[in-house]
Amino acid sequence: MRVATVKLVDADTIVASLPTASRIVASPGCGSPLTLLESLNRHAAGHRVYSGLQLDYPFLPAIEAGTITHYSWHVMGPIRRMVDSGSVHYIPTRASEVPHHLERWGVDTAFLRVSPPDDNGNVSLGPCGSYPIEAAMRCATVVAEVDENVPFTFGNQFPVDRITHFVASTRPMPLYELGESNDVSRRIANNVMPLIANGATLQIGIGSLPEAITGALLESGHRNLRFVGMGSDIMADFAARGMLTTDDVITALFAVELMGTRIVMDFAHRNPMVNVVSSLRGHNVTLLSSLPNFISINSAIEVDLTGQINAESVGTQQISGVGGSVDYVETAYQSRGGHRVTVIQSTAKGGVKSSIVPRLGEGTTTSIPRSMADIIVTEHGVADLRGKSTHERAEAMVAIADPPFRDELAQHIASSATRQSQ
Numbered sequence: 001m002r003v004a005t006v007k008l009v010d011a012d013t014i015v016a017s018l019p020t021a022s023r024i025v026a027s028p029g030c031g032s033p034l035t036l037l038e039s040l041n042r043h044a045a046g047h048r049v050y051s052g053l054q055l056d057y058p059f060l061p062a063i064e065a066g067t068i069t070h071y072s073w074h075v076m077g078p079i080r081r082m083v084d085s086g087s088v089h090y091i092p093t094r095a096s097e098v099p100h101h102l103e104r105w106g107v108d109t110a111f112l113r114v115s116p117p118d119d120n121g122n123v124s125l126g127p128c129g130s131y132p133i134e135a136a137m138r139c140a141t142v143v144a145e146v147d148e149n150v151p152f153t154f155g156n157q158f159p160v161d162r163i164t165h166f167v168a169s170t171r172p173m174p175l176y177e178l179g180e181s182n183d184v185s186r187r188i189a190n191n192v193m194p195l196i197a198n199g200a201t202l203q204i205g206i207g208s209l210p211e212a213i214t215g216a217l218l219e220s221g222h223r224n225l226r227f228v229g230m231g232s233d234i235m236a237d238f239a240a241r242g243m244l245t246t247d248d249v250i251t252a253l254f255a256v257e258l259m260g261t262r263i264v265m266d267f268a269h270r271n272p273m274v275n276v277v278s279s280l281r282g283h284n285v286t287l288l289s290s291l292p293n294f295i296s297i298n299s300a301i302e303v304d305l306t307g308q309i310n311a312e313s314v315g316t317q318q319i320s321g322v323g324g325s326v327d328y329v330e331t332a333y334q335s336r337g338g339h340r341v342t343v344i345q346s347t348a349k350g351g352v353k354s355s356i357v358p359r360l361g362e363g364t365t366t367s368i369p370r371s372m373a374d375i376i377v378t379e380h381g382v383a384d385l386r387g388k389s390t391h392e393r394a395e396a397m398v399a400i401a402d403p404p405f406r407d408e409l410a411q412h413i414a415s416s417a418t419r420q421s422q
Helices: 011-014 033-042 059-065 077-083 095-105 132-138 183-195 210-218 235-238 262-268 325-334 389-398 403-421
Strands: 023-026 047-051 067-071 088-090 109-114 122-124 141-148 157-161 165-170 199-203 227-230 253-257 274-276 293-301 303-304 339-343 375-378 383-384
Touching: 011 033, 011 141, 011 165, 023 033, 023 095, 033 047, 033 059, 033 109, 033 141, 033 165, 047 095, 047 165, 059 067, 059 077, 067 077, 077 088, 077 274, 095 132, 109 132, 132 157, 165 253, 165 389, 183 210, 183 325, 183 339, 183 375, 183 383, 199 210, 199 325, 210 293, 210 339, 227 235, 253 262, 262 274, 383 389
Parallel strands: 023 047, 023 109, 047 067, 067 088, 109 141, 141 165, 199 227, 199 293, 227 253, 253 274, 293 339, 339 375
Antiparallel strands: 122 157, 375 383
């Protein structure tokens, strides 16, 4: 079927007719319903809007005017200052919990971006799994922005009769351009490669460091790989080179989100190697930990000498979110042969600040506690913290810190040892 086969209603007409103080949940990332969110900005009526990672925020003026209240569990650049001021409310939650929270929040309206219906009367959420599929199933009002450019992906399709209103998409599907790697990120990636074996299941986060790792992995010659969590453009290259598993128990790309350009969207379109699934499956520790050799690789902002990891804040300023990191860290721990890897550039602020610190500062978020930290990788090496005492951990962390900061960090170890001996 094509868009022309469904009855389209004007977005402004539908959004203006919503009850005052509706509780709206919107699809994230490349599946964001920008036409509807833009209309919402024009017809704000005391609504609450819940969403995860957004690549664009056309409703910011309404937030600033106080006619919309926004709740988010993934803080991107445009709303960071609003989180600081309290005009946007940050929800610290694991991705696996978000589908359950929809009921707790009392959301009644879903704004989605979907593909045209297929011949069986189903639409697909394309790049989105995570929580939108749950929103489509539970909300009383489902408004779908239909877009012929949305790929029809498996795992997140649902019947067209769940949709209350179809509107035509007037805003292009948001796409995500990968960041450029640099010498430091490539050195970190090269240090990670020996930790990955053939047949591994990999969860690799978003950002310049994780993306450098997928680039290095593509050239590594590994075979029978599976990716879980985020699907990016480079997945098409892995498939073309025959590097992905053919085991169909869980597909080669078992994603909760696709984040990329037309490359990954076209690759995923009606591709049986790809499933885009709800967080109830894609962040499910019990399901995923049954896979052997599950390796979770995520970046951090800073790590202290005992292994405490901050991946969310700069001081007290929230700059990202929990995401699926805790879910995948726990999965890797439970998986036979699995391990948890944190990648971090050894310095920040152009090299003037060490990212390896004696202790996380007051007010700084501990995203991953030290008891869940396995392996920390910088451009200077690998610190395997498993089974080590706090003193041994500190020594391992100093060894991978940037050389100009090692003496200062070592002094903290010595001072701590002196205090303990007194």
